[in-house]
C-alpha cells in the first residue's frame with residue numbers, strides 16, 4: 001500500500017497519494033447515497049414543520065400533472081396532491097407524539 005503525503009510549498013496544498021483500494025473506499029464513503037427520509041422535503045434529515053410548509057409551497061406552485069421531484073411524493077403514488085400533504089402531516093404527528 002502506497003500512502004504518501006506531499007505538501008506543495010508554493011500553494012500550501014496538501015496532496016495525499018493513496019492506493020486504488022483506498023480510493024474506492026473513499027468514493028464509497030463520499031458517494032454512498034443516503035437513504036431519503038420520506039417526507040424530508042428540505043433534506044435536513046429531520047421531519048419538521050418546515051417540511052410541511054415546503055411541501056405545501058410546492059403543491060401550490062406545481063401545475064397539475066407537471067413533473068415533480070419524487071421527494072415531494074410522500075405517499076409514493078406518483079402524484080403530487082393533497083394526500084401527500086396529509087401523509088406528511090401524519091408522519092410529523094407520529095414523530096412528535098412519541
Ligand SMILES: [Ca+2]
Nearest residue numbers: 040042044046
Ligand atoms: Ca426536513
Ligand SMILES: [Ca+2]
Nearest residue numbers: 073077079084
Ligand atoms: Ca403522492
